[in-house]
Amino acid sequence: MGHWFYRNFVEPGKLPLLIALASFVVTFLVTRMIVRMIRAGKGPFRNVKAAGGLHIHHVVPGVVLTVGGGFGAVATGREGVTACVFAAVFGIGAGLVLDEFALILHLDDVYWSDEGRKSVEVVVLTAALVMLVLGGFSPFGVDELTAEERQNRSAFILTLLVNFLFVLVALVKGKFRMAVIGTLVPFVAVIGAVRLARPGSWWSRRAYARRPKARARSRLRTYRHDRRWDRVRRKVQDVIGGFQERVPGRGSDAP
Secondary structure (H helix, E strand, O other): OHHHHHHHHOOOOOHHHHHHHHHHHHHHHHHHHHHHHHHHOOOOOOOOEOOOOOEOOOHHHHHHHHHHHHHHHHHHOOOOHHHHHHHHHHHHHHHHHHOOHHHHHHOOOOOOOHHHHHHHHHHHHHHHHHHHHHOOOOHHHHHHOOHHHHHOHHHHHHHHHHHHHHHHHHHHOOOHHHHHHHOOOHHHHHHHHHOOOOOOOHHHHHHOOOOHHHHHHHHHHHHHHHHHHHHHHHHHHHHHHOOOOOOOOOOOOOO
16 A cells, blocks of 8 residues: 555655655644643643753754754665655654744744744745645746756756746745745746735835835735735634633743
């Protein structure tokens, strides 16, 4: 059964990536479940503290596992049981680290705050990008090139540069998600690049400084977009991250 699945559904060399993705997602979900249990005071789990009461966040073992798994995977290559084991270790470590991405970003324990929602966004975005790669997408749309185009090095390099420019423009316009996804799906970066910049972005401060109408349109479009999608996004984050559980006086993090 396993051999049939590998032969029919997993491209050669991508099994370690599939294992890393699976361990990454499972680790994130299990970690969130344990954290919610600790916060609610249920189950046998408690926060891990070192001597002197220092709280050890799970990003710490996550960094160790990510480094060990990453170097191990590079050293062993893309095939074999050992490569799969290191891929699983890397996925577990990455799940622990990105679950506390907001803590690293803000250098503060914002796990259950609105800032902490960034961790869920980054985890979902990371999983989506890896699934795109597993599904056959290559960075900068390389898979869309024909055999003849691959032989034309100039056209290939030009394709990379043009798409990189679209990604860069989308990024400076404040379209972070579209810029990241656009590295794999080029038309997404194009959409992000041609649309109005978000208020407060680098592009908005520079290009709209003397264009009050553009600034007003940007604010209005951003307001309508956020009003339409923020509620949906927050509900999804609540389900995934457990933000609906507000228990005063409980610990805010997992070991």
